[in-house]
Amino acid sequence: MNQKVLSNEDEPRQAAAPAQSGMVTSIKPLPHDAMILIPMRNTVLFPGVISPITVGRVASVAAAQEAVRSERKVGFLLQKDPQKNDVKPEDLYWVGTAGQVVRYITGAEGTHHLVVQGQSRFRVLEFLEGWPFMVARVQMVEAPEGVEELKQPEIEARFLQLKEQASEALSLLPNAPEELGVVLHGVSSPALLADMVANLLDVKNEDKQDLLETFDLKRRLDKVLELLSERVGVLRISKEIGEKTKKQFDERQREHVLREQMRQIQKELGEGEEGEGEIEELRKAVAGAGMPEDVLKHATKELKRLERMGEGSAEGSMLRTYLEWLSEIPWKDEPGKEINIQEARKILDEDHFGLEKIKKRILEHLAVRKLNPHGKSPILCFVGPPGVGKTSLGQSIARATGRKFQRIALGGVHDEAEIRGHRRTYIGALPGNVIQAIRRAESKNTVLMFDEIDKLGQGGFHGDPSSALLEVLDPEQNSRFRDNYLAVDYDLSKVMFITTANMLDTIPGPLRDRMEIIQLPGYTEEEKLEIAKRYLVDRQLEANGLKSEDRKLEGAAITDEALRTIIRDYTREAGVRNLEREIGSVLRHVAMRIAEEGAMKIEVKPEDLPAILGPRRFENEVAQRTAVAGVATGLAWTSVGGDILFIEASKVPGSGKLILTGQLGDVMKESAQAALTLAKTFMNETLEKVDIHVHVPAGATPKDGPSAGVAMFTALVSLLSGKPVRHDAAMTGEISLRGLVLPIGGVKEKTLAALRAGIRMVLLPKRNEKDLEDVPKEAREKLEFVFLEQVEDAVRAALGVDPVELRKAA
Numbered sequence: 027m028n029q030k031v032l033s034n035e036d037e038p039r040q041a042a043a044p045a046q047s048g049m050v051t052s053i054k055p056l057p058h059d060a061m062i063l064i065p066m067r068n069t070v071l072f073p074g075v076i077s078p079i080t081v082g083r084v085a086s087v088a089a090a091q092e093a094v095r096s097e098r099k100v101g102f103l104l105q106k107d108p109q110k111n112d113v114k115p116e117d118l119y120w121v122g123t124a125g126q127v128v129r130y131i132t133g134a135e136g137t138h139h140l141v142v143q144g145q146s147r148f149r150v151l152e153f154l155e156g157w158p159f160m161v162a163r164v165q166m167v168e169a170p171e172g173v174e175e176l177k178q179p180e181i182e183a184r185f186l187q188l189k190e191q192a193s194e195a196l197s198l199l200p201n202a203p204e205e206l207g208v209v210l211h212g213v214s215s216p217a218l219l220a221d222m223v224a225n226l227l228d229v230k231n232e233d234k235q236d237l238l239e240t241f242d243l244k245r246r247l248d249k250v251l252e253l254l255s256e257r258v259g260v261l262r263i264s265k266e267i268g269e270k271t272k273k274q275f276d277e278r279q280r281e282h283v284l285r286e287q288m289r290q291i292q293k294e295l296g297e298g299e300e301g302e303g304e305i306e307e308l309r310k311a312v313a314g315a316g317m318p319e320d321v322l323k324h325a326t327k328e329l330k331r332l333e334r335m336g337e338g339s340a341e342g343s344m345l346r347t348y349l350e351w352l353s354e355i356p357w358k359d360e361p362g363k364e365i366n367i368q369e370a371r372k373i374l375d376e377d378h379f380g381l382e383k384i385k386k387r388i389l390e391h392l393a394v395r396k397l398n399p400h401g402k403s404p405i406l407c408f409v410g411p412p413g414v415g416k417t418s419l420g421q422s423i424a425r426a427t428g429r430k431f432q433r434i435a436l437g438g439v440h441d442e443a444e445i446r447g448h449r450r451t452y453i454g455a456l457p458g459n460v461i462q463a464i465r466r467a468e469s470k471n472t473v474l475m476f477d478e479i480d481k482l483g484q485g486g487f488h489g490d491p492s493s494a495l496l497e498v499l500d501p502e503q504n505s506r507f508r509d510n511y512l513a514v515d516y517d518l519s520k521v522m523f524i525t526t527a528n529m530l531d532t533i534p535g536p537l538r539d540r541m542e543i544i545q546l547p548g549y550t551e552e553e554k555l556e557i558a559k560r561y562l563v564d565r566q567l568e569a570n571g572l573k574s575e576d577r578k579l580e581g582a583a584i585t586d587e588a589l590r591t592i593i594r595d596y597t598r599e600a601g602v603r604n605l606e607r608e609i610g611s612v613l614r615h616v617a618m619r620i621a622e623e624g625a626m627k628i629e630v631k632p633e634d635l636p637a638i639l640g641p642r643r644f645e646n647e648v649a650q651r652t653a654v655a656g657v658a659t660g661l662a663w664t665s666v667g668g669d670i671l672f673i674e675a676s677k678v679p680g681s682g683k684l685i686l687t688g689q690l691g692d693v694m695k696e697s698a699q700a701a702l703t704l705a706k707t708f709m710n711e712t713l714e715k716v717d718i719h720v721h722v723p724a725g726a727t728p729k730d731g732p733s734a735g736v737a738m739f740t741a742l743v744s745l746l747s748g749k750p751v752r753h754d755a756a757m758t759g760e761i762s763l764r765g766l767v768l769p770i771g772g773v774k775e776k777t778l779a780a781l782r783a784g785i786r787m788v789l790l791p792k793r794n795e796k797d798l799e800d801v802p803k804e805a806r807e808k809l810e811f812v813f814l815e816q817v818e819d820a821v822r823a824a825l826g827v828d829p830v831e832l833r834k835a836a
């Protein structure tokens with residue numbers, strides 16, 4: 027609603043030519059159906075509304091004076107373009123409101139003010155020439171003035187609703203005059219109410235003009251209601267936002283006040299230092315912080331300001347916090363421990379099993395840094411599924427280079443200020459998490475890990491966090507990083523940044539360009555066994571307090587076979603995080619038994635596991651699922667590494683439709699469609715009397731992408747031919763409508779997943795053959811690979827039949 031009801035200034039206060047009263051006496055008389063007109067730049071006058079109007083243009087002043095002199099009504103018409111000074115009939119809307127000038131005031135500086143009472147709508151029939159102002163023959167539009175219409179239920183309903191909405195709108199406006207509510211409440215004519223509300227509405231003039239031109243009362247009520255309820259919606263939201271901000275503000279304020287009180291109380295009790303002493307202390311801290319010259323100058327200036335201000339004030343304590351931050355972050359350029367590559371290799375080997383290639387690349391990276399400490403080496407980025415050791419490699423690098431380790435989780439960071447801090451003008455402002463981490467580390471020579479850079483929130487309302495991060499990571503810029511709170515440059519170039527991610531694709535491009543990507547695909551069963559034996563069991567013994575206190579408990583042991591069973595039947599993951607957790611459960615169980623039974627040594631064997639961990643979770647899943655015709659095992663590639671997925675096809679009576687279930691993505695749906703077309707051609711069937719149902723059972727695996735094409739085709743051919751798919755075969759590959767098998771990504775991850783699931787034979791596109799180089803030796807030895815050029819090749823391998831025979835039999 028329009029709050030500036032009373033300041034309806036229509037005309038700029040330009041000085042008008044002084045209108046002498048003698049000037050208008052020579053005017054020729056107006057015909058009886060003619061009306062004096064005043065064009066309006068910004069105001070739509072409504073019937074029943076009293077409105078102040080300022081006139082400035084010579085013609086408008088003349089019109090107003092003539093109207094007052096001859097006691098005639100004036101017609102007010104809205105201009106289409108408010109900027110236009112010299113208006114012609116075609117510049118005006120031809121429907122307006124006729125009103126009585128109830129007061130005419132000539133202000134100081136030669137301005138002319140009218141108070142006008144709107145009376146009724148009119149329509150222009152024809153403009154007339156020959157007067158020093160605009161004149162037109164008009165037709166009045168009769169308005170239903172009384173309360174007669176209220177007898178019509180459809181009018182009454184709208185009338186009541188409008189009243190209700192209007193009073194809600196008023197209640198949402200923080201400073202609406204109270205009388206307005208009373209006035210609106212007292213209105214008994216629906217037409218008048220509609221016009222009054224229309225006048226108050228905060229909408230474009232075109233919309234108001236439209237309301238003016240809507241003569242039909244019911245339609246007008248509807249339009250007003252619609253506009254009003256829109257406004258109410260907006261008002262509600264802005265009120266909500268206002269309240270939220272206020273609450274946040276209040277909370278910060280409250281904390282601030284409490285701290286201040288605490289300080290005062292401490293002072294009274296003689297616990298805190300004196301104010302004088304505190305400033306003195308700050309001065310020492312600032313002087314000893316080793317700040318660069320310009321920062322020191324700035325800090326000294328702020329110190330002086332603090333002295334003048336005294337500490338009691340809110341601003342004083344904010345300033346003190348700021349100076350504390352400034353003096354506590356590490357400024358000195360210590361040389362940092364020399365990197366010893368031999369030593370580093372030893373430590374990396376100590377902390378992590380395997381990962382030879384990765385350790386080699388890390389050492390190369392460190393060597394480059396060592397040889398060229400001021401060079402701009404790219405930032406390491408570890409990419410891989412959960413639990414493969416990304417974070418712990420970072421910790422290990424810190425240890426190997428004798429630096430502190432700090433971690434910043436970026437998952438869900440949406441606000442630029444989390445990285446770069448809030449300006450000091452905010453109450454409760456703090457530096458961003460980069461500066462905070464550096465302060466915790468107490469040295470610029472720190473390994474700073476940004477975890478989950480792929481889950482960084484996209485920029486929005488509060489600025490783009492990824493561009494702030496870019497500034498942090500970019501060696502070109504980070505020697506002069508500017509945190510909003512500190513508001514001075516800080517040199518981050520000594521910090522060794524490492525980032526981690528589960529997926530490459532969601533890392534913003536510009537960030538990715540600055541990083542050296544190191545992929546960790548996941549571990550094979552053998553590798554997991556070694557990791558478990560060398561690290562996880564030991565660590566869990568310690569974590570569960572089984573190691574130090576009671577030496578006896580070290581008798582807890584898990585046999586290799588039992589570990590293998592846990593890996594194979596109780597976990598299905600690329601990394602070792604669940605494995606570590608399960609080992610923990612087993613050890614806790616053992617500890618209890620040792621305590622209860624007083625046994626010296628307990629060894630856990632595979633057959634003990636169900637009693638401890640429950641029934642096996644992933645045993646023989648593939649064999650059971652693929653026992654019937656119509657099910658094929660596919661291989662997928664996700665952010666948690668590779669995984670297997672089942673494609674189930676079945677036939678039901680119907681009319682040749684394809685039904686897809688299991689929350690498939692669009693690409694996967696298309697590939698199912700293509701697979702069905704191919705399978706029909708291949709089996710030479712039309713399938714007019716059946717519907718084909720393809721289901722990909724739920725699971726954590728997101729189901730999209732084209733690489734399930736071969737598996738879908740195979741499942742469909744299996745269904746149509748009645749021949750089940752080999753239970754130990756899994757496949758991946760995109761298909762073309764011509765029956766070609768196209769290459770896919772993630773071969774390494776997919777083969778590892780196949781191995782984990784107990785698959786023997788993996789079907790891959792021929793064009794992926796070269797990718798086998800990257801597949802771990804263990805997987806290459808244990809799996810049989812079949813390379814596919816045509817979909818027929820998949821039928822031959824997976825169903826174990828000659829495609830030609832199959833077609834003949836069908």
Ligand SMILES: Nc1ncnc2c1ncn2[C@@H]1O[C@H](COP(=O)(O)OP(=O)(O)OP(=O)(O)O)[C@@H](O)[C@H]1O
Nearest residue numbers: 377378379411412413414415416417418557561602
């Ligand atoms: N090669 C390895 N040798 C020894 N321990 C390992 C190895 N790989 C992983 N671990 C251990 O596995 C656990 C999980 O690793 P970590 O926390 O580093 O996973 P992550 O890759 O950071 O996973 P996420 O993506 O979930 O953060 C750690 O305790 C880590 O030490």
Ligand SMILES: [Mg+2]
Nearest residue numbers: 416417477526
């Ligand atoms: Mg991690």
